[in-house]
Amino acid sequence: MRRVVGLLLGFFGVLVELPALGFSDRVVAWFARLERRRLLVFLGVDSAEPLERQARRFLAVRALVGLLGGVVVAWLFYGLYWAAVIAWRLGTGELDLSNAAELGWTALAGVVLLFVEVQGILGVVALERRVAHRFLGVSERELLRQRIEQLAASRAGVVEAVDAERRRIERDLHDGVQQRLVALGMLLGRARRNPAKADELLRQAHDESARVLEDLREVAWRVYPAALDSLGLGEALTAVADRSAVPVRIDVRLAGEVAAPVETAAYFVVCEAVTNAAKHSGASGVAVVVRRDEGVVWVRVEDDGRGGADPDGVGLAGLARRVAALDGRFAVESPVGGPTVVEAELPCG
Amino acid sequence: MRVILAEDSTLLREGLVRLLVEEGHDVVAAVGDGDALVHAVAAHQPDVVVTDVRMPPTNTDEGLHAALEIRRRWPAVGVLVLSQYVEKRYAVELLTGQSDGVGYLLKDRVVRVDEFLDALRRVGSGGAAFDPEVVRRLLSRTTRDVGTLTPRERDVLAAMAEGCTNATIAARLHVSQSAVEKHVYNVFEKLGLSGVDGYSRRVLAVLRYLGS
Numbered sequence: 001m002r003r004v005v006g007l008l009l010g011f012f013g014v015l016v017e018l019p020a021l022g023f024s025d026r027v028v029a030w031f032a033r034l035e036r037r038r039l040l041v042f043l044g045v046d047s048a049e050p051l052e053r054q055a056r057r058f059l060a061v062r063a064l065v066g067l068l069g070g071v072v073v074a075w076l077f078y079g080l081y082w083a084a085v086i087a088w089r090l091g092t093g094e095l096d097l098s099n100a101a102e103l104g105w106t107a108l109a110g111v112v113l114l115f116v117e118v119q120g121i122l123g124v125v126a127l128e129r130r131v132a133h134r135f136l137g138v139s140e141r142e143l144l145r146q147r148i149e150q151l152a153a154s155r156a157g158v159v160e161a162v163d164a165e166r167r168r169i170e171r172d173l174h175d176g177v178q179q180r181l182v183a184l185g186m187l188l189g190r191a192r193r194n195p196a197k198a199d200e201l202l203r204q205a206h207d208e209s210a211r212v213l214e215d216l217r218e219v220a221w222r223v224y225p226a227a228l229d230s231l232g233l234g235e236a237l238t239a240v241a242d243r244s245a246v247p248v249r250i251d252v253r254l255a256g257e258v259a260a261p262v263e264t265a266a267y268f269v270v271c272e273a274v275t276n277a278a279k280h281s282g283a284s285g286v287a288v289v290v291r292r293d294e295g296v297v298w299v300r301v302e303d304d305g306r307g308g309a310d311p312d313g314v315g316l317a318g319l320a321r322r323v324a325a326l327d328g329r330f331a332v333e334s335p336v337g338g339p340t341v342v343e344a345e346l347p348c349g
Numbered sequence: 350m351r352v353i354l355a356e357d358s359t360l361l362r363e364g365l366v367r368l369l370v371e372e373g374h375d376v377v378a379a380v381g382d383g384d385a386l387v388h389a390v391a392a393h394q395p396d397v398v399v400t401d402v403r404m405p406p407t408n409t410d411e412g413l414h415a416a417l418e419i420r421r422r423w424p425a426v427g428v429l430v431l432s433q434y435v436e437k438r439y440a441v442e443l444l445t446g447q448s449d450g451v452g453y454l455l456k457d458r459v460v461r462v463d464e465f466l467d468a469l470r471r472v473g474s475g476g477a478a479f480d481p482e483v484v485r486r487l488l489s490r491t492t493r494d495v496g497t498l499t500p501r502e503r504d505v506l507a508a509m510a511e512g513c514t515n516a517t518i519a520a521r522l523h524v525s526q527s528a529v530e531k532h533v534y535n536v537f538e539k540l541g542l543s544g545v546d547g548y549s550r551r552v553l554a555v556l557r558y559l560g561s
Contacts, residue, residue, distance in 0.1 A: 174403075174433060179358040185460025186364045190371060193462055
């Protein structure tokens with residue numbers, strides 16, 4: 001109902017505003033502000049306060065929408081008028097129920113038209129919103145609302161990413177390090193029970209202890225590469241390339257200081273993408289490019305594998321969350337048949 | 350004893366096989382997941398099964414499910430479960446139903462080769478073997494009836510829960526065997542098990558503590 005009133009006012013507004021376009025900027029701006037109030041109060045459209053230079057174009061374009069709104073509302077009243085007439089005729093006996101089929105058809109048509117009408121009203125409201133946001137811009141409050149929504153989503157994402165990461169670390173420790181330690185302990189236990197075989201078993205145990213340490217170093221590296229802090233992103237990524245099973249070409253050019261969280265995120269994007277390429281894509285080579293321009297660090301990892309990577313998989317989804325938490329942009333393109341391209345843009349002030 | 354092993358880490362599985370063979374056991378099958386374990390038991394009817402809890406495909410608790418199924422279908426086969434962590438629910442599920450020929454050890458315990466082999470022997474010959482850590486956690490979480498037992502009686506009950514005989518308990522607590530028998534009698538009395546016939550009162554006492 002409120003919307004119908006809003007559209008009706010919008011229609012009559014056009015009749016006043018179109019002639020007003022011929023007047024000075026101040027008058028036009030005053031009408032534009034009136035329009036904004038109407039949109040906010042009746043249609044719930046929250047747009048920015050109109051500036052004088054925006055007002056004239058806004059009112060001109062809006063006039064078309066206003067006329068359309070008028071037509072839609074007029075159509076509604078026309079329908080209501082006929083419904084009332086038919087009801088009145090039924091009441092006075094002018095129409096009776098003898099031609100029920102015809103009455104039924106009329107009622108059905110009325111319901112369909114009512115539905116179309118409701119859709120029409122919603123459509124005009126949406127149009128008003130788009131015109132207002134396009135020509136006046138979104139209000140500060142609306143911007144804040146959108147920002148809060150975005151922050152809440154990325155914050156929840158961060159928590160999820162942390163949990164996924166912990167699960168991974170637990171698995172790394174459990175499947176690698178702990179199994180090796182138990183095996184090592186068993187070798188020593190057997191050596192104590194079997195003095196005859198003790199030398200051989202101790203030798204095996206000694207080798208095993210070296211492998212445990214190797215595993216532990218690997219796990220610690222995956223948790224956080226210490227080189228990132230001491231030697232920077234370039235060195236840390238070189239280490240990723242050294243460890244990778246497929247050849248990786250690293251091309252990092254970062255002028256000046258980059259904030260640590262940005263570096264870390266860039267590192268993990270490359271690390272995960274390279275791991276995925278080596279594990280799943282059957283690629284024979286991976287190219288990594290990291291650049292800085294105009295306030296963003298730009299990361300691109302491309303392999304020559306068979307594609308088909310799932311952006312919602314644990315690893316890639318985790319990366320998307322990590323990047324979102326820094327207000328960055330993250331994209332995975334991986335058509336079946338390849339190649340896979342992972343890109344991230346991280347704002348760095 | 351004829352043993353079947355289920356452990357998904359190849360490294361550990363091989364180590365266990367070598368250990369058991371060295372000790373004169375006959376390892377009739379060594380598998381890497383729960384389904385394979387159940388099939389192997391159906392085919393070989395071993396004396397005892399040693400299984401890890403966490404195995405593929407889901408890496409959660411398929412080892413335990415296989416263990417429960419084996420206990421249901423072949424009650425004569427002893428089941429020794431090795432677990433990464435102490436989970437009260439696992440222990441209680443294992444003990445529900447019949448309660449002999451069952452064990453639950455922390456995986457790390459395998460490192461103490463003597464104790465592990467001892468536990469395996471007990472489970473294989475129809476006894477029970479529960480990890481001291483498992484028992485400690487279970488007892489500390491169960492408050493019901495605990496107040497009525499003296500500290501010494503609790504020690505005795507804890508040892509019983511691990512599957513120890515009276516002689517072993519006596520040696521461990523440095524008391525005479527008749528003193529242990531007295532404590533055991535008091536435990537049965539306080540838990541209302543004195544008049545129960547036809548069941549292992551030791552196991553019932555433990556079960557009562559587990560709150561199952």
